[in-house]
Amino acid sequence: MTVAPLRLRLDTAALTANWRALDALSGSAACGAAIKANGYGLGAVEVAERLARAGCRDFFVATWGEAERLAGLGFDVAVLHGVRDEDMAAAMRGIARPVLNTAAQITRWRDAGGGRCDVMVDTGMNRLGVAVAEVCDGLLDGLAIDTLMSHLACADEDDAMNARQAAAFRALAGRTAARRLSLANSAGIALGADYAFDLTRPGLALYGGVPRDDMAGAVRQVVTPEAQILQRRTLRAGDSIGYNALFTASVPTEVAILNIGYADGYWRGFSNTGCARVGAAALPVIGRVSMDLTAISVAAAPELGEGDWVALDYALPAAAAAAGMSQYEVLTGLGARFERDWT
DSSP, rough: OOOOOOOOOOOOOHHHHHHHHHHTTTTTSSEEEEEEHHHHHHHOOHHHHHHHHHHHOEEEEHHHEEEEEEEEOOOEETTTTEEEEEEEEHHHSSSSEEEOOOHHHHHHHTTTTTOOOOEEEEEEEEOOSHHHHHTTTTTTTOEEEEEOOOOOOSTSOOOHHHHHHHHHHHHHHHHHHHHHHOOOOOHHHOOOGTTTTTTTTGGGGGGOSSSSSSGGGGOOOOOEEEEEEEEEEEOOTTTTSSSGGGEEEESSSEEEEEOOOGGTTOGGGGTTTTTEEETTEEBBSSSSSSOOEEEOOOOTTOOOOOTOEEEEEOOOHHHHHHHHHHHHHHHTTTTTTTTTEEE
């Protein structure tokens, strides 16, 4: 069996602690979990199994292909993108329930004799969902709706739109046969009880992301990339390294070349800004991150050699700032070449 030269260390205790913290912040509302995009890159099945053991009962994916990978495991799964003609065979097998987003999807589901479903209502995001007016006009009458949901556009900011969306959504209570109402994502949970309704749907914060500063103390880091050293070398004063010679050594510099690059989700934005570590030793990224390779200075740990492993700094808020990207991009971009090692 081939051993990959890079791996993700994934912390089960941190993942479940994050869910429990979000569950507590959700108050009397149930706390679900968004596990779309293959569990935000960590592995949807592995994430769902761990969160189910912690007490999570509601899981959300984006597509029916994602739902298929969870089929037979006994999870209560909803597919956020609804149901196309091409999805009906899978949907009618009952492996998950659709979150219906359009009048056409609702007609398709009714005409096929589909049963339990969820419905997304657009309260201002203007992305997916039926209009509030359509709900009031009876579009959802007769549907066996488990959860009526909407999605906040600005929950990561103190924006007046949050209250407007919550009020518009609250006005729909009792207008349908829905068993539950759901509005809050990770950031929405931090907005308080007025946004929790019956069910919250965190994603980013489960995996160590901090969508609002006031959540920082409640969220633990889950993901740490680790990469193996392929080669050791010494730069002379005046030598440059990597594409476009972004780093030039002013003094002799001990360097290690790591088996990781932007094809793995270790982005070019980490060029000259990222950092690796061995124990307490900080090993800064030097030069440009390339597709498969990254150079670090090992002046603080000169004993490191070919075949040794280092950990990359990957606390999501700081990593996103260093890469010039959102926490979502930094997290979900972690590639398929990593071995995923749950501890």
